[in-house]
Amino acid sequence: MENTVQFIQTTPTQLAELINNGVKSQLDDLKKQLDLNTQEELLTRKETCDLLKIDSSTLWHWTNKGKVICYGIVNRRYYKRSEIMKSLTKLKIG
Structure with missing residues (x-):
């Protein structure tokens, strides 16, 4: 009231x-x-793969190579949306 x-x-x-x-x-x-x-918005592995339009094995390789950072709680893995977006690089074509 x-x-x-x-x-x-x-x-x-x-x-x-x-x-x-x-x-x-x-x-x-x-x-x-x-x-x-x-x-900070956290994405699951599936959400991250859907966002980047990649397979989960690609995400696993990128994570192991340090191209993207994952965070975990128990057996769950999460990715910060802002860090995923920052990991994208501008490509020079031509």
């Missing part, structure tokens, strides 16, 4: 403070949302 603000007998200073508090609250909520969106 939204806070109800009564403007009867509210001074300009009090009104400015109420507005400032409301704006601050909205900005804090937006900051939290942006922080959640900037967290």
Whole structure:
């Protein structure tokens, strides 16, 4: 439920403070949302293969050669999307 603000007998200073508090609250909520969106996205092996359109054996070879970095928890392997994208290199054709 939204806070109800009564403007009867509210001074300009009090009104400015109420507005400032409301704006601050909205900005804090937006900051939290942006922080959640900037967290590193982890991809599974399958998602990484699908992204790069490669076979899992190719991903395994690239990982062993250090071309891409994988992270693990127990027997699960993950790849950071940002690192996969950074590992792509511009090709000079011609």
